[in-house]
Amino acid sequence: MGSDNGNWCLIESDPGVFTELIQNMGVSDVQVEELYSLDSASLRELEPVYGLIFLFKWQAAGSPGGAEAQAGQGAADEQSNTENVYFAQQVVTNACATQAILSVLLNRPEIDLGPMLQGFLDFSSELPADMRGLALSNSDEIRAVHNSFVRPEAFLGEQESREATESDDLFHFVSYVPKDGRLYELDGLKPGPVDHGECADWMARAGEVIQGRMAGFGDEIRFNLMAVIGDRRTALGRRVSSIDASIARLLVQLERLRLDAAGEKREKLQSQIGRLNVERADLEHLVEVENNKFARYKRDNALRKHNFIPMVYQMLRAMARKGVLDKAVEGAKHR
Amino acid sequence: MATPLYSQQPRRPAGGSGTAQVLVPGSLLEFKAGRMFRDGDSRWVRPDTTKGVCYIKRSSDGIPRFGWRNRETNRDSDELILLPGDFSLEKVAQSADRVYMLKFKSSAQRNFYWMQEADASNDDKLIRAANALLNVSSDFDDLEDDLDDDDEAEDEEGAGGMGVPPLVRRNSREAEVLSRHREQSALARESPGMHASLSSAQVGGVPGGNLRRASRQPGDDVTPLGGSTGDQLNSLRQLISGISVPDQRRHQRGVQLGDVLTRENLAAVLADERLRRTLFPTLPENMPRDAAALEQVVASPQFRQALGSLSYVLESGQMAPLVGQLGLGPEASTSVEAFLRAIQEQADAEGDGSAEDEDRDAEMH
Numbered sequence: 001m002g003s004d005n006g007n008w009c010l011i012e013s014d015p016g017v018f019t020e021l022i023q024n025m026g027v028s029d030v031q032v033e034e035l036y037s038l039d040s041a042s043l044r045e046l047e048p049v050y051g052l053i054f055l056f057k058w059q060a061a062g063s064p065g066g067a068e069a070q071a072g073q074g075a076a077d078e079q080s081n082t083e084n085v086y087f088a089q090q091v092v093t094n095a096c097a098t099q100a101i102l103s104v105l106l107n108r109p110e111i112d113l114g115p116m117l118q119g120f121l122d123f124s125s126e127l128p129a130d131m132r133g134l135a136l137s138n139s140d141e142i143r144a145v146h147n148s149f150v151r152p153e154a155f156l157g158e159q160e161s162r163e164a165t166e167s168d169d170l171f172h173f174v175s176y177v178p179k180d181g182r183l184y185e186l187d188g189l190k191p192g193p194v195d196h197g198e199c200a201d202w203m204a205r206a207g208e209v210i211q212g213r214m215a216g217f218g219d220e221i222r223f224n225l226m227a228v229i230g231d232r233r234t235a236l237g238r239r240v241s242s243i244d245a246s247i248a249r250l251l252v253q254l255e256r257l258r259l260d261a262a263g264e265k266r267e268k269l270q271s272q273i274g275r276l277n278v279e280r281a282d283l284e285h286l287v288e289v290e291n292n293k294f295a296r297y298k299r300d301n302a303l304r305k306h307n308f309i310p311m312v313y314q315m316l317r318a319m320a321r322k323g324v325l326d327k328a329v330e331g332a333k334h335r
Numbered sequence: 336m337a338t339p340l341y342s343q344q345p346r347r348p349a350g351g352s353g354t355a356q357v358l359v360p361g362s363l364l365e366f367k368a369g370r371m372f373r374d375g376d377s378r379w380v381r382p383d384t385t386k387g388v389c390y391i392k393r394s395s396d397g398i399p400r401f402g403w404r405n406r407e408t409n410r411d412s413d414e415l416i417l418l419p420g421d422f423s424l425e426k427v428a429q430s431a432d433r434v435y436m437l438k439f440k441s442s443a444q445r446n447f448y449w450m451q452e453a454d455a456s457n458d459d460k461l462i463r464a465a466n467a468l469l470n471v472s473s474d475f476d477d478l479e480d481d482l483d484d485d486d487e488a489e490d491e492e493g494a495g496g497m498g499v500p501p502l503v504r505r506n507s508r509e510a511e512v513l514s515r516h517r518e519q520s521a522l523a524r525e526s527p528g529m530h531a532s533l534s535s536a537q538v539g540g541v542p543g544g545n546l547r548r549a550s551r552q553p554g555d556d557v558t559p560l561g562g563s564t565g566d567q568l569n570s571l572r573q574l575i576s577g578i579s580v581p582d583q584r585r586h587q588r589g590v591q592l593g594d595v596l597t598r599e600n601l602a603a604v605l606a607d608e609r610l611r612r613t614l615f616p617t618l619p620e621n622m623p624r625d626a627a628a629l630e631q632v633v634a635s636p637q638f639r640q641a642l643g644s645l646s647y648v649l650e651s652g653q654m655a656p657l658v659g660q661l662g663l664g665p666e667a668s669t670s671v672e673a674f675l676r677a678i679q680e681q682a683d684a685e686g687d688g689s690a691e692d693e694d695r696d697a698e699m700h
Contacts, residue, residue, distance in 0.1 A: 285443075292441050302619040303637035311617035311632070312645060313661055315596055316675060318610040320682035324603050325595075329675050332594035 008094040008143060009150035012304070013055050013171070015226060016297035017149055018101060022228075024145045026114025027105060029231040034224060038207040048230040050111060051104030051177040052206050054213070056223040082193045085179050086125065088132035090188025095137055098146045100173035102136065103186040104228040107177045116141050129192060149304065176209070178202035185209065232290045236283050243280045247273055359404055362390040364468055366461045370403060370413070371434065371447035380434075380447045389448055391468050399469050401437070403448070413446060417469050424465050426458075433458055589650070590672045593642040598633055605629055646671050 011017055018032035032053075033046060043049055086106040090099055105111055106121050113121065120142065124135045136142065175186040176196075183202045185194040199205035214223060254269045319325040359365055368389045371380040386406040393399055401424075402414035421441050427434040433450035450458055604610045605626060615624040622628045632638050648654050649671045658668040658677075667677035 289441065289443050296441060299619075299622065299631075300635070300637065302621050303632065303635050306619045306637070306641075308617075308638060308641035309645065309657065311614065312592065312596065312642065313678070314614050314617050315601060315604065316678045317682055318604040318607075318613055319595075319600065320679045322603050322607060322610060324600060325675065325679050325682075328595045328597075328600040329590055329672065331600070332590045 007147070008092050008098075008137070009147050010094050011097050011146065011149040013097060013173075013224060013226075014300075016300050017304070018053075018097070018226065018228075019297060020301050021098065021145060021149065022101060022105070024148065025142065026116045028112045028114065029234050030105070030111060031229060031231050032101075033227050033229055033232075035227050038211060038225070040201070040204050040207070043203045043207075043227070046227055046229045046232070047235070048110075049203060050108045050228045050230070051175055052203075052210070053100045053104065053226045053228065054174045054176065054210055054223065055171055055225070056174075056213070056217065057171055082184070082195060085177075085184050085186070085193045086121070086132075087129050087186055087193045088124070088136055088188065089129045089191070091130070091133040092137040095143075095146065096173050096188060098142065099133075099136060099188050100175045100186075101228065103175035103188075104177050107179055107184075107186075116145075133188065149301075176202075176206040183209070233287055236287050236290070240280060240283050240287075243276050243283070247276050247280075250276070358388045358406060359390040359392070359402075362392050363399075364461070364464055365390040366465075367406070367451035368403070368435070368448040369451050371449055382449050386451060389465075391465060401465075401469060415446075420470065422469070424462055424469070426462065435462060589670055590675065591642070592646045592649075592671055593639060595671075595675065596633070596642060598630075601633055605633075649674050 011021070015032045015034045019030075022030050022032065030050070035043070035052070086103070088099060088103070090096055102117070102120075105113060105117060120135070120139060124132045127135060172187075172189065177184055177186065178199075181200075182198050183196040183205045185196060187194065196205060196209055210225065217223070250269050250273050254266065254273070257266050257269065316325065319328060357365070358367075365388050367387070369385055369387050370383045372383055373380055388404050388406055390402055390404060391399055392402065399417055400414055401417050402411050404411045415437075418441075422437060422439045424435060424437050427436050427447070433455060435448050435450070437446040437448070439445070452458065452461070604614075611626060611629065614629055618624065618628055618632065622632070645654075649668065652668055654674070655665065655668040658674065659665070661667075663674070663677040663681060667674045
C-alpha cells in the first residue's frame with residue numbers, strides 16, 4: 001500500500017455507523033438497517049430498498065461462496081450490460097465498508113447524493129474500475145468522513161493493529177444492487193460486476209443468491225446483512241399524510257351524509273375512519289421507534305469516538321478514594 | 336390503541352402427571368409457554384404448538400436475559416438481552432386467550448408467547464414477577480454481595496437516589512419472586528397430549544445483534560443474542576472491526592481494566608454524589624451530566640471495548656507518555672496492575688479527598 005493512499009481506519013460494521021457515515025458524506029434521506037430475515041415481506045416493509053450489503057469472513061478463491069458467484073457470472077447473457085453499472089475495484093483494504101456503501105449509492109440515480117459524492121461520481125465515472133478504486137482511496141474528503149469513526153485509543157496500538165489484521169480473520173463486504181431489471185453483485189476484489197441475471201423481483205433474487213452463499217459457507221462462518229434504504233421517517237411520514245388525506249375525505253363524506261341520514265352507510269364510513277386511525281397510530285409508533293433509534297445511534301457514535309482515558313483515570317481514582325480499588329483488583333485477579 | 340391482533344385458540348394442554356423440576360438450570364424464573372408467529376406478513380399471530388419454557392436468567396455480565404427453550408429438544412432460542420425500561424411483557428388485550436407479548440420501546444420487534452402452564456390463575460402473578468425481575472435496575476446483580484456487606488449502608492442511600500429500589504425492597508422482591516417460582520414449578524404439569532408441528536419458519540429473528548452464525552455448535556458460547564450490550568457481542572465487534580485487541584484470551588496475562596471497572600465495583604462510586612461529580616466532565620459532550628448517563632456509559636459496549644484496548648496498550652508499555660501526563664511514575668506504564676497501584680498511591684498521597692481537591696479534578700478537563 002503506497003503512502004499516498006493515506007490511511008483508512010477500520011470501522012465497525014454497524015447500522016448506526018453506516019447511517020451516520022452516509023449522512024456525513026452529505027447524502028439525504030438514506031439510512032442503513034440490519035436485516036435478520038431475507039423474506040420478501042420484511043424487506044418490502046423497508047421500501048424503498050436501494051441495495052444490500054453482505055458482510056462475511058473472506059475466504060480465498062475456490063471457496064463455496066466464490067463458486068456460487070462464478071456460476072452467477074456464467075449465467076450472464078448477451079443482455080448483460082455491465083457498462084451502466086458503476087463498479088470500482090478495491091485497492092485499500094480498510095476502505096471496504098465505505099466502498100460497499102458507495103457501490104449502492106452511486107448506482108441508484110434517484111438518491112440525492114449531495115455535492116461530495118456527486119462530484120466524485122462525475123469525476124470517476126469515465127475511469128476504468130481499477131482507477132476508480134484508486135480515485136476513492138485518494139479522495140481526502142471521503143477518507144476524512146470515513147476516518148472520523150476511528151476510535152481514539154486505537155492510535156495507541158496502531159503498530160499492533162496492523163500485525164493483528166495480518167493474522168486475524170478478514171471480513172469482506174459485497175454489495176447487491178438492481179440495475180436495468182437485472183441484479184448485480186459488486187465485489188471490489190473481483191475484476192468486474194457479477195451479473196445475476198434478469199429478475200422481476202431483485203430482492204427475492206438477491207435473497208436466493210445470498211442464501212446460496214450462506215449455505216456454502218458451512219457452520220463456522222459469521223456474516224451480517226444490511227440494507228441501504230430510504231429514510232424510514234420520510235417514508236412513514238408520507239404514509240401518515242396519505243392516511244390523513246383519506247380520513248379528511250371520509251369525514252367530508254360523513255358530514256354530507258348527516259343531511260340525508262343513511263344509517264348503514266354512516267356506520268361503514270365510521271368504521272373505515274376507525275381502521276385508518278388504528279393504522280395511523282401504528283405508523284406513529286414506528287416513527288417513535290425510528291426517533292429513539294436515531295437518538296441511540298447518536299449516543300453510540302459519540303461513545304465510539306469518545307476518548308475514554310480521562311474517564312477511566314477518574315473512575316479508578318474515585319475507586320481508590322472510596323477505598324474499593326484494592327478489593328476490586330483482588331477480585332479481578334481471581335476471575 | 337386497538338391493534339387488530341388475533342390469536343387462534345391454542346390446543347389446551349391436557350392435564351397429565353409430571354415432575355416438578357427446574358427446566359432451565361440457573362434460571363430465576365420460568366414458565367411454560369409456547370411461541371407464536373406472525374402469519375406471513377399479516378397482523379395475525381398463530382400459536383406454534385411446540386412445548387417450551389420462557390425463562391429469565393442472569394449471566395455473568397449482570398444483564399438479565401429472557402429466553403425461550405424448546406422443552407422437547409432442550410434447545411434455546413429467542414435469547415434476548417433486555418435493557419431495563421426498554422420493554423414490557425404484557426397480556427395481549429385483543430385476545431381472550433393466555434397470549435402475552437414482549438414489546439420493545441427501541442424497536443418494532445414484538446415476540447408473542449402463549450401460556451402452557453396448567454394453572455391459568457397464576458398467569459398474572461408470573462408476568463408481574465417477570466417484569467419485576469427484568470426491569471430491576473442495573474445493580475440487581477449486586478444482590479448477593481450487598482447481603483453480606485453491611486458496611487455500605489451509606490452507598491445504598493445514594494443508590495436509592497439514583498432510581499434503584501432500596502435494598503430491602505429488592506431483597507424481599509427477589510425472595511417473593513423466587514418462592515413464587517418454586518411454587519409455580521410445583522404446580523406445573525407436563526402436557527403429554529401435544530405434538531410439535533411448527534410449520535412457519537422463524538419470523539423476525541434477533542434484534543440489534545451484530546452478527547449471527549450460520550448455525551449453532553454444541554457448546555458454542557456465541558449465542559445469537561439481541562440487544563447491543565454484552566461482552567460477547569463486544570468481542571464479536573472487535574473481531575469484525577479488527578482493532579488493536581488481537582485476542583483477549585491469548586494475551587490476557589494479568590488484571591484487566593474491564594474486570595476492575597465493572598458495574599458492581601463502580602456502584603459505590605456512582606452512588607457517591609461527590610465522586611460522581613468528578614466524572615461528569617469526562618462524559619461525551621452531548622450527554623447529560625447525571626448518574627443515569629454514567630450508568631449508560633459504564634454499560635455500553637463502546638466503554639467495554641475501550642477498556643479492552645486500554646488494558647492491551649498498558650500491558651504492551653505503549654501508554655508511557657500518557658501515564659506521565661497523569662502525574663504517575665514511569666513504573667505505572669508497565670502493566671495494568673502497576674497502573675492501578677500507582678493510582679491508589681497517588682490518591683493516598685493526596686489525602687482523603689477534600690472538597691477543594693475534587694473541584695480541582697472536575698476542572699481538569
